Amino acid sequence: MKNNATIIPCYAADTAGVCSALYELGGMTVVHDASGCNSTYATHDEPRWESLQSDIFISALTEIDAIMGNDEKLISDVTAAAADLHPGFITVCGSPMPMMTGVDFDAIASEIERRTGIRTFAMHTNGTRSYLDGASEALLAVTRAFANPAPRDPKGVNILGATPLDLYTNGTAESVRGWMEKQGFSVKCCLAMSDRFEALSHLGEAAVNLVVSACGLPAAEYLREAYGIPYVCGIPVGVRFTVILAEALHKAAASGENAAPCMAHRGEGHIYCIGEPVYAGSLACELGAHLISPVTDDRRFLAPGDSAASSEEEIAEILRNAEHVYADPLYRFILPPEAMLHPLAHFAFSGRCYEHTIPNLICKEISL
Amino acid sequence: MKALHSYEKAPCVRITDANAAGFFPSGLEYNTPARGMWNIVHTGMLLPEAQQIFVCAQGCLRGVILTAAEMNALDRMSWVSVSEQDMFDGTLEQKVIDGTADILRRLGKKPRAVLLFLSCIHLFAGCDFEIILRELSGQFPEIDFVDCYMTPTMRQTVSPAAKLAEQLYFPLRPLPKDPKSVGILGNDRPTDVHSELVQIIRNAGCTLRDLTLCHTYDEYLQMADSALYITYTPVTRSAGEKLTQRIGGRHLHLPASFEVQTILENYRSLCEALGVAVPEFGENIREMHAALDAAHDLIGDREIAIDFTAVSRPFELAKLLAEHGFRVRHIIADAAPEETEAFAWLQVHVPDLMLYAATNVNMLHFHEEPHPPVLAIGQKAAYYFATDHFVNIVMNGGFYGFSGIVSLAGLMEDAFRNPKSRRTVLRHKGWGCESCLG
Numbered sequence: 001m002k003n004n005a006t007i008i009p010c011y012a013a014d015t016a017g018v019c020s021a022l023y024e025l026g027g028m029t030v031v032h033d034a035s036g037c038n039s040t041y042a043t044h045d046e047p048r049w050e051s052l053q054s055d056i057f058i059s060a061l062t063e064i065d066a067i068m069g070n071d072e073k074l075i076s077d078v079t080a081a082a083a084d085l086h087p088g089f090i091t092v093c094g095s096p097m098p099m100m101t102g103v104d105f106d107a108i109a110s111e112i113e114r115r116t117g118i119r120t121f122a123m124h125t126n127g128t129r130s131y132l133d134g135a136s137e138a139l140l141a142v143t144r145a146f147a148n149p150a151p152r153d154p155k156g157v158n159i160l161g162a163t164p165l166d167l168y169t170n171g172t173a174e175s176v177r178g179w180m181e182k183q184g185f186s187v188k189c190c191l192a193m194s195d196r197f198e199a200l201s202h203l204g205e206a207a208v209n210l211v212v213s214a215c216g217l218p219a220a221e222y223l224r225e226a227y228g229i230p231y232v233c234g235i236p237v238g239v240r241f242t243v244i245l246a247e248a249l250h251k252a253a254a255s256g257e258n259a260a261p262c263m264a265h266r267g268e269g270h271i272y273c274i275g276e277p278v279y280a281g282s283l284a285c286e287l288g289a290h291l292i293s294p295v296t297d298d299r300r301f302l303a304p305g306d307s308a309a310s311s312e313e314e315i316a317e318i319l320r321n322a323e324h325v326y327a328d329p330l331y332r333f334i335l336p337p338e339a340m341l342h343p344l345a346h347f348a349f350s351g352r353c354y355e356h357t358i359p360n361l362i363c364k365e366i367s368l
Numbered sequence: 369m370k371a372l373h374s375y376e377k378a379p380c381v382r383i384t385d386a387n388a389a390g391f392f393p394s395g396l397e398y399n400t401p402a403r404g405m406w407n408i409v410h411t412g413m414l415l416p417e418a419q420q421i422f423v424c425a426q427g428c429l430r431g432v433i434l435t436a437a438e439m440n441a442l443d444r445m446s447w448v449s450v451s452e453q454d455m456f457d458g459t460l461e462q463k464v465i466d467g468t469a470d471i472l473r474r475l476g477k478k479p480r481a482v483l484l485f486l487s488c489i490h491l492f493a494g495c496d497f498e499i500i501l502r503e504l505s506g507q508f509p510e511i512d513f514v515d516c517y518m519t520p521t522m523r524q525t526v527s528p529a530a531k532l533a534e535q536l537y538f539p540l541r542p543l544p545k546d547p548k549s550v551g552i553l554g555n556d557r558p559t560d561v562h563s564e565l566v567q568i569i570r571n572a573g574c575t576l577r578d579l580t581l582c583h584t585y586d587e588y589l590q591m592a593d594s595a596l597y598i599t600y601t602p603v604t605r606s607a608g609e610k611l612t613q614r615i616g617g618r619h620l621h622l623p624a625s626f627e628v629q630t631i632l633e634n635y636r637s638l639c640e641a642l643g644v645a646v647p648e649f650g651e652n653i654r655e656m657h658a659a660l661d662a663a664h665d666l667i668g669d670r671e672i673a674i675d676f677t678a679v680s681r682p683f684e685l686a687k688l689l690a691e692h693g694f695r696v697r698h699i700i701a702d703a704a705p706e707e708t709e710a711f712a713w714l715q716v717h718v719p720d721l722m723l724y725a726a727t728n729v730n731m732l733h734f735h736e737e738p739h740p741p742v743l744a745i746g747q748k749a750a751y752y753f754a755t756d757h758f759v760n761i762v763m764n765g766g767f768y769g770f771s772g773i774v775s776l777a778g779l780m781e782d783a784f785r786n787p788k789s790r791r792t793v794l795r796h797k798g799w800g801c802e803s804c805l806g
Contacts, residue, residue, distance in 0.1 A: 004448040004467040006474050013427030035520035040431030042399040050401045057396040063522045077395045080376035081729045096425040096489045127427030128452050351434045
């Protein structure tokens, strides 16, 4: 696989996934990095940065501290900031330089927790992986730590994997919640948009979990294992797929069986959806299209005929006979001239460039 | 804001309690949503007909690529991502060579130059940049390859901005020196043509060469014929020193100052280097004082906040404004190493002046606190003091000397009279660059 591109961007990285997933939960997240991770995240990966303050910081790692392995600087700086800001929990995560120097984040988190008395998580990010990896680890960590056993509500549901990187801040998460309530469900926790820390304690009350992006799956699997809550993968985009998803949710709640309707239907034509596999896969079901998932090659999200191509050249090759492509506008550079691009800006790809055009497709008719 | 003594790491300090070498202890850092300062991508785009290729981890790539995307310049930006395995399997250099060569073969039109950026992890891994450049130059002899560095971890040794300012002139090859050619190095925008600096050069019959004025690569290469090179911001000084060591010519560092005597000394040095008589600047100085007095008549007792991104010498500016009666109350900066005299003067004459750390975590909610009406000079000051009345410039804004101060006074008057859409302005990444954000 080629790891280069002449013109298209790369997706957000694992560190951004951690920060995005934890943004609204009242914790303090610290990326152990010199400079770039925070400015990149704040500028290009976080649409809430200006409107909703969150304790997301960098350690401002320096050359001498990296060389000397001065972990004490990170620990004492986090401890000092925690004393000033009183976060509900603390998360420390890695970037490329700590990867090079072999920083032991588990030990650092343990020491910070000992000094502050605040629950502290270590994230094993290194800036080289997908945002989905980081968000997955973060959501799993808070689910493990803060979900509690509770009496089951047969109409209870959790939404797992909601971050602006995939759903943006255009009301999509709220529309999913509203749609669930119309289906007769009661949303216990939306992990992790629009609900606060307290909602985590209600995770165990749900009868079923709706996984709306791939980063929600590890938490869903944990809740399945620990609490017996089944999960359904999909997001209610379009009209036909929305009906399929609703049926799957009711069935899962009743039977306790997992389901992945976002992989259930693919077409035969030259129609492609590119993006995060739950969202783009759900869209592919609605349209009878094929899925290209550049952000994860997790086979649990890929139907026969789907692709996890991630390089510019590979994706261009798959699309050489494409007729319709539903993808971020920045994919236009590698489409064949005869293909029609249906622009669906994806914040995890093009950031702010087209953010005001990102549609809320929940329960909306989508046609060629 | 809490009482200062109640913080573990206080985000502000009274100037009388501060040391010019550094005001605040280091700690975790917060990122202000004020995006006007240029980064290395904006600066690299100044080189005409060049392609930037970044080789680094995905997390580092993301910011630089989207910088180019927002500038509508993705066609001049390519990348090679580095995986964890790449760092340890002995293929580090080969992956850079292969990835870069593959990109260049696939580009429709070959660039004249490639700015090839490696990152912190390459330097820590002992990556051999020389071999990479030699191999690529062998494969593409028609292209000038420039070693560039996105190495924020090393920012306290050599900042990425200062290093790029040096490297941007690396393709210049020695040319016969033209005594009537003067180059200005390292700026992100042209120097104001009305400035005394440019007027002295022009009146001496000299051609002014500046990367920001070049439209073609050949025009850029012609910068090598200058007999005199000028720098005037701190991050560009070493660019002048390095270039003249390599291709000859004389370098003058004429710091962009707000002190009359320093400005006059700069002009004397320039005139001496050009072999021309020093003009009389009495009228320029009178105009400067008149402009500041007029601005003060309008602005009156409105509190003034200045930040270090607007001007390279914020303490000299604060002193100048205070001398003209302005109520300078706030400066956002971390140190004043080149302005010790102005700093000492302010300690005596404006003892209640407060200094704020730009990135301290305890500044996170500062913009939400009640502030008296403030006129800000700079984007960070506008953000933190939540004012729409601000002068929107970065890195001196192309202004210089007495005329620059006159212009700045005019911008202060304009900012006082006409509020800006703060959110819209501050979102724009790289002030002065094209932006798709509208």
